[in-house]
Amino acid sequence: MTTGGAKSGTVYIVGAGPGDPDLITLRGQRLLSTADAVFYAGSLVPEGMLRWCRADALLVDTRTSTLEAILPHMFALIEAGKSIVRLHSGDPCLYGATHEQMAALLEAGVEFEIVPGISAFQAAAASLKVELTVPGLVQTIILTRTSGRTGMPESEELAALAAHRASLCLYLSARHARECEAKLLAHYPPDTPVAICYRLGWPDERIVRARLDQMAAVTRDEKLIRTTLYLISPALAATPARSRLYNPTHSHLFRPSQTAT
Ligand SMILES: C[S@@+](CC[C@H](N)C(=O)[O-])C[C@H]1O[C@@H](n2cnc3c(N)ncnc32)[C@H](O)[C@@H]1O
Known part of the structure; x- marks a missing residue:
């Protein structure tokens, strides 16, 4: 467990959160503010996040780089005893191309640690002020994407996932909104609420609520092609419901029945 600052010779893979510079964990911020070098994709991580970095830190924007260019740069810094944050x-565990990076670090014998961050689906639920698991209505969350240039395993096709009618969080799919809508409509009712969330936590954030059968049209009208998360869920229109956890009629280990109030 990391309790102090960034250690020399170590790469910290840090989740930056969706956009707001202060939606990073304390641990992530501490590592950012002590690292010798910070690698980040400027197209995905807001510049404002770099305010936490040391004034003399080496900042490397990787938006136009390849892994083949990034890794030797990192290895040279590690060799020189520097600490690195990879934002x-x-x-980092979702659609971040971290798998191949970790494999390369492991192979090179470079120490690395991972610091989690807030994913876009969590930021969306917070902005919308909804719980994605409403008792009696929906208890499952699916995080997925459509197949673009990255193929999808057949068993995870959107139409098959739609059959669950879960709270479905659709990443990386704005360019394919029309086919996504068609596949989802195979199982979700046309009036299922959708939140179309563009650049959550960035100054130009936009959130549009629509029905599922309007998802593609709204995407087109709003000219959204990237950094958009779709939240498709009956929970977005949930009527008030009670969970058992705080219900006085329900007892549990920490609230035995005689103390229930
Ligand atoms: C390369 S993936 C990275 C996902 C990221 N690791 C996460 O956990 O949110 C980029 C996709 O995530 C979603 N995304 C990431 N940040 C977002 C934001 N601030 N607002 C809306 N969608 C976002 C979009 O679907 C975008 O196309």
Whole structure:
């Protein structure tokens, strides 16, 4: 566990959150503010996040780089005893191309740690002031994307996932909104609420609520082609419901029945 600043010779893969510079964990901020070098994709991570970096830190924008260019640069810095933060938007475990990076670090024997971040779907739920798991209505969240240039395993096709009618968080799909809508309509009712969330936490954030059968039209009208998260969920129109957890009629380990109030 990391409790102090960035250690020399280590790469910290840090989740930057969706956009707001202060939606990063304390640990992530501490590492950012002590690292010798920070690698970040300027197209995904807002410049404002770099305010946490040391004034003399080496800042490397990787938006036009390849892994083949990034890795030797990192290895040279590690060799020189520097500490590195590799910033990824949202949480690094989701659509961040971190798998191949970690494999290369492992192979090179470079120490690395991961610091989680807030993913776009969590930021969307917070902005919309909704719980995505409403008792009696929906208890499952699916995080997925459509197949663009990155193919999808057949068993994870959107139409198959739609059959669950879960709270579905659709990443990386704005360019394919029309086909996504068609596939989702195979199982969700046409009036299922959708929140179309563009650049959450950035100064030009836009959130449009629509029905599922309007999802593609809104995407087209709003000219959204990137950094858009779709939240498709009956929870967006939920009527008030009670969970058992705080219900006085329900007892549990920490609130036995005689103390229930
Ligand atoms: C390369 S993926 C990175 C996902 C990121 N690791 C996460 O956990 O949110 C980029 C996609 O994530 C979603 N996304 C990331 N940040 C977003 C934001 N601030 N607002 C809306 N969608 C966002 C969009 O679907 C975008 O196309």
